Amino acid sequence: MLATIESIKLVEKAEMIGESIIASDIAKDYRHFYHKLQSDPETRKKIAEFVKMKDHYEDVQRFGRFHPDYKQIMTDTRLRKREMDMDENVANFRKAETELQSLLDEVSTLIGRSVSEHIKVPTGNPFFDSGSSCSGGCGTGGGCGCSA
Secondary structure (H helix, E strand, O other), X not given: OOOOHHHHHHHHHHHHHXXXXXXXXXXXXXXXXXXXXXXXXXXXXXXXXXXHHHHHHHHHHHHHHHOOOHHHHHHHHHHHHHHHHHOHHHHHHXXXXXXXXXXXXXXXXXXXXXXXXXXXXXXXOHHHHOOOOOOOOOOOOOOOOOOO
């Protein structure tokens, strides 16, 4: 690809948008809560216990109710997940992650729509996908009418 003045300006503007997102309060909150999530030993313990139970859960799923520990594993997995979800650091991180994802979805949609109204931007968010007949990742090969 030949570098033209127009393409260089476009890359520079894209870099400016990226730098603005990185410097935003939303991204700062995300990094702050991610650091807290990674540095708190109690939170890390809850996450590790959940991951371990999730592995047991996946083993049990292969056999279904016929597995001898089916009920116990299912109960313990739900309990560990609830403990992890109720952790303040996990909740704060998930909220910050959702806010950052929403910002990225909004920017992607604005950029796509500025090029053409017919560009499909797969955000996974029905609010931003309302302009198309497809929710972004239908996986039906156009079965929903989105002409994938």
